[in-house]
Amino acid sequence: MTMILRHLTVDSSEPYELARFWSEVTGWPLSDEDVPGDDEVLVEAPSPVPGLLFIRVPEAKSAKNRLHIDWVPDERTRDEEVDRLTALGAKLFEDHRTREGMGWVTMQDPEGNEFCIERSTIERNA
Known part of the structure; x- marks a missing residue:
């Protein structure tokens, strides 16, 4: 089943x-x-x-989420998406980007729920 x-x-x-x-x-x-x-x-x-x-x-909300969503931008780079989401009201929570361009960003929505923005499809294929 x-x-x-x-x-x-x-x-x-x-x-x-x-x-x-x-x-x-x-x-x-x-x-x-x-x-x-x-x-x-x-x-x-x-x-x-x-x-x-x-x-x-x-x-x-009183503690870190035990489950969160990882998002991959399709039309923008990871960093462009982080900027767009910040303008919408999201907050940067943890920055896991590396100098080489790898990594992800953990953000929080307006009520503090964590989610991650990974490198975009374009960045992964480059």
């Missing part, structure tokens, strides 16, 4: 606002059913990629 990964679910204090941030990051749309103030908001990914579901929880 197999299973299909439907959503990656993220606890949030403000689901709609965080989903809007991630919609800007990914270029994926919010569900047409979601409105500001909803307790659950879905960022719809292109099939077969799982969507990002943000759900309201009463407690704030």
